Amino acid sequence: MTDATNNTPKAKTSLLTVSPRVKKRNAQEARFKAYGIAAVATGLVFLVILLSTILYNGVGAFQQTFITVPIYLDEAKLDKNGNRDIEEIKKVSTFGYTPLIQDAIFAAIEEKAPGSEITSAKDTKALISASAAAQIRDVVIANPDMIGKSVEFRILAASRVDGYLKGRVTRDSIARDKNIDAKHLDVVDTLRSKGIVKREFNMAFITGADASESRPEQAGIGVSMLGSLFMMLVVLVLSLPIGVAASIYLEEFAPQNKWTDLIEVNISNLAAVPSIVFGILGLAVFIQFAGLPQSAPLVGGLVLTLMTLPTIIISTRASLKSVPPSIRDAALGLGASKMQSVFHHVLPLAMPGILTGTIIGLAQALGETAPLLLIGMVGYIASNYPSGPISGFMDPNSAMPAQIYEWAKRADPAYYERAWGGIIILLVFLITMNIIAIILRRRFERRW
Amino acid sequence: MYDNPNLERKVAQAESKISARNVQVFYGDTHAIKDVNVEIEARTVTAFIGPSGCGKSTFLRCLNRMNDTIDICRVEGDIELDGENIYDKRVDPVQLRAKVGMVFQKPNPFPKSIYDNIAYGPRIHGLAKNKADLDDIVEKALRRGAIWNEVKDRLHAPGTGLSGGQQQRLCIARAVATEPEVLLMDEPCSALDPIATSQVEELIDELRDQYSVVIVTHSMQQAARVSQKTAFFHLGNLVEYGDTDQIFTNPHDPRTEAYITGRIG
Numbered sequence: 001m002t003d004a005t006n007n008t009p010k011a012k013t014s015l016l017t018v019s020p021r022v023k024k025r026n027a028q029e030a031r032f033k034a035y036g037i038a039a040v041a042t043g044l045v046f047l048v049i050l051l052s053t054i055l056y057n058g059v060g061a062f063q064q065t066f067i068t069v070p071i072y073l074d075e076a077k078l079d080k081n082g083n084r085d086i087e088e089i090k091k092v093s094t095f096g097y098t099p100l101i102q103d104a105i106f107a108a109i110e111e112k113a114p115g116s117e118i119t120s121a122k123d124t125k126a127l128i129s130a131s132a133a134a135q136i137r138d139v140v141i142a143n144p145d146m147i148g149k150s151v152e153f154r155i156l157a158a159s160r161v162d163g164y165l166k167g168r169v170t171r172d173s174i175a176r177d178k179n180i181d182a183k184h185l186d187v188v189d190t191l192r193s194k195g196i197v198k199r200e201f202n203m204a205f206i207t208g209a210d211a212s213e214s215r216p217e218q219a220g221i222g223v224s225m226l227g228s229l230f231m232m233l234v235v236l237v238l239s240l241p242i243g244v245a246a247s248i249y250l251e252e253f254a255p256q257n258k259w260t261d262l263i264e265v266n267i268s269n270l271a272a273v274p275s276i277v278f279g280i281l282g283l284a285v286f287i288q289f290a291g292l293p294q295s296a297p298l299v300g301g302l303v304l305t306l307m308t309l310p311t312i313i314i315s316t317r318a319s320l321k322s323v324p325p326s327i328r329d330a331a332l333g334l335g336a337s338k339m340q341s342v343f344h345h346v347l348p349l350a351m352p353g354i355l356t357g358t359i360i361g362l363a364q365a366l367g368e369t370a371p372l373l374l375i376g377m378v379g380y381i382a383s384n385y386p387s388g389p390i391s392g393f394m395d396p397n398s399a400m401p402a403q404i405y406e407w408a409k410r411a412d413p414a415y416y417e418r419a420w421g422g423i424i425i426l427l428v429f430l431i432t433m434n435i436i437a438i439i440l441r442r443r444f445e446r447r448w
Numbered sequence: 449m450y451d452n453p454n455l456e457r458k459v460a461q462a463e464s465k466i467s468a469r470n471v472q473v474f475y476g477d478t479h480a481i482k483d484v485n486v487e488i489e490a491r492t493v494t495a496f497i498g499p500s501g502c503g504k505s506t507f508l509r510c511l512n513r514m515n516d517t518i519d520i521c522r523v524e525g526d527i528e529l530d531g532e533n534i535y536d537k538r539v540d541p542v543q544l545r546a547k548v549g550m551v552f553q554k555p556n557p558f559p560k561s562i563y564d565n566i567a568y569g570p571r572i573h574g575l576a577k578n579k580a581d582l583d584d585i586v587e588k589a590l591r592r593g594a595i596w597n598e599v600k601d602r603l604h605a606p607g608t609g610l611s612g613g614q615q616q617r618l619c620i621a622r623a624v625a626t627e628p629e630v631l632l633m634d635e636p637c638s639a640l641d642p643i644a645t646s647q648v649e650e651l652i653d654e655l656r657d658q659y660s661v662v663i664v665t666h667s668m669q670q671a672a673r674v675s676q677k678t679a680f681f682h683l684g685n686l687v688e689y690g691d692t693d694q695i696f697t698n699p700h701d702p703r704t705e706a707y708i709t710g711r712i713g
């Protein structure tokens with residue numbers, strides 16, 4: 001048997017025609033690229049869906065419906081003796097203010113929307129937020145000389161009115177709602193066209209405190225934002241030095257032996273421990289054993305420090321490792337001590353990596369919810385501003401993600417909107433932090 | 449252990465700077481340096497030659513205790529600098545390295561300015577009383593490093609921005625700036641072109657009037673050109689040590705001869 005092809009010399013191939021093998025290889029490569037692009041595209045689509053859903057649901061929270069009316073601050077009701085004694089004025093509770101507001105709204109209705117079905121001042125209650133009385137009382141106590149005058153106020157509309165303007169509340173949906181009737185919505189329509197009822201940007205959502213279940217229009221994320229801030233301060237102040245010191249020791253000074261290997265493995269394990277475990281640890285150790293106050297950002301910060309440490313240690317060690325050994329040799333060869341070589345040369349070069357790791361660790365901690373719930377930093381606690389830095393650390397507070405969780409739990413759909421709004425704010429913080437991390441990395445990238 | 453009769457002749461030398469006796473070095477279980485005895489003379493250039501992996505770098509790094517930074521490395525025997533054992537417990541390697549400077553195979557300037565590269569050593573050793581003093585030291589070191597003219601206008605540019613040859617001369621200047629008594633150089637020219645190499649060689653020759661220079665090199669020609677003494681290492685043994693002329697023209701050991709004529713290595 002002779003195989004003809006065996007003896008014939010290798011056929012001359014042209015570079016201009018593609019051989020079948022090459023064709024197959026190219027097709028494989030093209031397919032792989034297509035899969036890759038498809039994967040990236042899927043990811044992008046989900047990201048876009050996610051972001052647009054969040055924006056669509058959440059932007060509403062940044063706007064609120066306000067009613068702007070002149071309110072006559074009746075001296076007979078607010079300062080019976082007429083002596084403007086601040087102590088006496090303070091004795092008048094919010095109940096004293098409610099009728100004044102209702103009168104003012106009713107007057108506006110009679111003037112701008114004559115012939116409406118609202119026939120008494122009491123009937124305007126459904127339009128106004130229950131917080132309005134307190135708002136006006138605060139202003140009056142701060143400026144007692146306003147008493148006796150008619151002053152224009154911008155007060156919060158009731159949550160149902162707000163929902164009506166935003167499309168959340170419709171005439172169908174209020175059929176079985178005891179809080180508001182169709183006649184109120186008619187009046188709102190008229191007052192809106194007259195510019196008395198208006199949707200406006202609501203700073204109070206960003207700066208305000210959480211409110212009771214029945215007053216979603218008043219709730220803001222500001223206090224829990226402060227809670228998060230104080231926690232992050234604790235995390236930064238503790239985890240950065242501890243983490244960096246531990247990493248420097250392990251990476252540069254510690255001998256390589258069983259013990260350091262064991263520590264290394266455990267640090268990696270620690271990074272994978274579910275955050276709720278840290279929460280219950282914090283509850284047992286910091287609150288029950290050490291007796292620190294419950295719900296305090298200090299405790300939250302301590303718990304999140306435990307969580308953030310492994311992240312910081314791992315990234316710090318990675319960036320210390322990436323500094324070429326020749327730099328250490330150069331310093332040691334000149335007669336620098338180990339410590340000098342690390343602090344003068346290695347650490348500055350590792351700094352961008354360390355900072356990036358720290359920021360990413362902080363961003364993780366900022367978004368953490370579960371451990372906070374276990375140590376009592378639940379959302380509804382964030383209803384009072386801390387009175388100072390110490391109270392900021394020690395007084396009960398919540399944190400942004402816990403606040404969002406709290407709002408999402410509440411029954412009123414108005415809170416649902418606020419939960420989405422809170423998520424927007426949280427994301428803005430996280431994205432900002434990540435951008436800073438990226439900028440740092442870019443700016444200080446490898447200089448050798 | 450290989451006993452070399454030639455060593456005996458060389459021990460009784462005039463002015464010895466470093467004397468090593470029965471030095472053994474282990475990396476874990478690897479016996480990298482086997483019973484090396486050598487006297488390195490003051491104001492002399494000594495070349496270490498030998499095939500790759502024979503322990504030249506290892507031995508060189510013993511002389512300023514850079515091996516301390518390698519966990520698994522163990523050194524036995526005595527190495528004396530001016531009669532003091534540098535492996536004595538009381539010796540701080542930091543002080544030792546200020547006296548015994550080192551230039552590495554790969555140029556390794558700090559990612560800082562040229563000025564700061566040179567000034568670093570004098571700063572940590574407190575050699576300058578004030579800024580003018582420091583400026584002086586920097587200029588002198590850069591001149592000794594034969595690089596002053598190239599960098600005098602950009603002292604504050606980063607040292608890493610120089611060419612490879614310039615970086616190496618910068619590193620030499622940096623080592624010189626701390627005023628060591630001995631300068632160890634591990635293949636300082638392996639990354640340099642012939643022009644930069646000859647500049648460095650000239651420099652080494654100049655340094656000889658003040659320092660003891662020990663240079664590891666793979667180039668026979670270089671060893672012949674710059675050194676007065678040559679030590680030939682083979683498989684961790686110091687096979688032959690003597691005047692460079694003698695080693696290259698009349699080696700006593702057949703292995704030395706084989707190596708310099710290019711038959712082993």
Ligand SMILES: Nc1ncnc2c1ncn2[C@@H]1O[C@H](COP(=O)(O)OP(=O)(O)OP(=O)(O)O)[C@@H](O)[C@H]1O
Nearest residue numbers: 475478480498499500501502503504505506507518
């Ligand atoms: N850090 C280390 N850990 C373990 N073994 C090492 C280490 N450094 C060197 N050795 C071993 O010690 C021996 C001598 O190495 P050394 O680097 O001193 O050789 P060398 O003569 O400088 O070689 P070259 O000319 O290639 O630089 C080699 O067998 C090497 O494998």
Ligand SMILES: [Mg+2]
Nearest residue numbers: 504505506634
């Ligand atoms: Mg070597």
